[in-house]
Amino acid sequence: MNYRIYAEYWYLDALVENNWDCYVLNDYEAIMPLPFVKKFGFKFIVQPIYCQQLGVFHQDNFSKETFQLFENKLHRNLVRAYSFNEENTEMFEPKGKKRVNQIIELDQFHFENYSKMVQRNVNYFTKQQLVIKKNDKIEPLLNFKIQHRNHFVNIPYYKKLLTVLNHYKFLDIQFVEDEEVFGFVCFMKSKNRVFYLDSATSQTGKDKKVPTGIINEMLKELKSKKIIFDFEGSSIPSISKFYNGFGATIRNYTFYSNLNI
CATH class of the missing domain: 3.40.630 (Aminopeptidase)
Structure with missing residues (x-):
């Protein structure tokens, strides 16, 4: 099924x-x-x-x-x-209209599939010897998200979803800090997929390539398993390019509406 x-x-x-x-x-x-x-x-x-x-x-x-x-x-x-x-x-x-999702089939994952830019950023992140930590505390994540969001986020709605995912043990929060938090990534785990759900990064975290480093470590952890890593795609070209840099392939889904909106 x-x-x-x-x-x-x-x-x-x-x-x-x-x-x-x-x-x-x-x-x-x-x-x-x-x-x-x-x-x-x-x-x-x-x-x-x-x-x-x-x-x-x-x-x-x-x-x-x-x-x-x-x-x-x-x-x-x-x-x-x-x-x-x-x-x-x-x-x-x-x-309906076809829309684009971006996924990686992890039993076919290879570091060589990364773009040259992603490879450079992974190497840079690794050389800094930053430690990726895990946390199941939602409030600090939300506070950091509020401080560093670059688009509107309905925080109460977002908190409700994270709380439910955490309750059912499907939420994996990973972050990097060194006296201060540089950034975090939220992954949502299900039966046969791991979703890149959300992230937030300070300017220092961006400079240190924190999101790239965290995603790379997750991909390495799941490598060779019959699991799909799901970026959920994006219609924003810069974000779509970021996902493609990890070697993501395109899968289409269909959007339907019978109203003129």
Whole structure:
């Protein structure tokens, strides 16, 4: 069965509380979670933040005809934003626009796949002999995030997600400090994927190549395992280039909306 942590009931509850429905085939042979918001008496299907891919999650030998029953039922709703997962996109080609995710299949990971710039930054980070530490304390991370964020972050919403992930032991926070914190990276671990969830870095941390160093160590730790490292992609060219520098490959998922927004 194709799987994403995004479709776990507790994960959806953390993001949208009980504001989600689910289409189910027979005895859970397939499911399709549908997060929604209500506005002016109408229900709109909306993909929440920190939830890149949903769609149909199914067992093996799932037919295109059955998939289309799910897809057609979705189309009867007011859909502001909904994303089908990579497997749905590859196997069934749902209606919508293809978007880019960036992943590394870790059983095929090689340091030589890094760009020259990433290799230089990894070597620079290593020569400084900085120590990567782990921490399950969320509050210090949030305070650092507030001080060094470069875009808007809904801190209470973000804190709720991190707290739930920490409760279920799916959160891995790694950071670098030397008298002061230079930066951290949050990884989200699930059955067969490790997600690059978030990071924050001071200017000193950027100069010391802290995010690159932490990601490199995680990739080395998981090397050769049948696990996917998932960057979750980005439409921002500089961020996408950063991910590509680690040798990430492209996987498409499908974004669908039937509203002009």
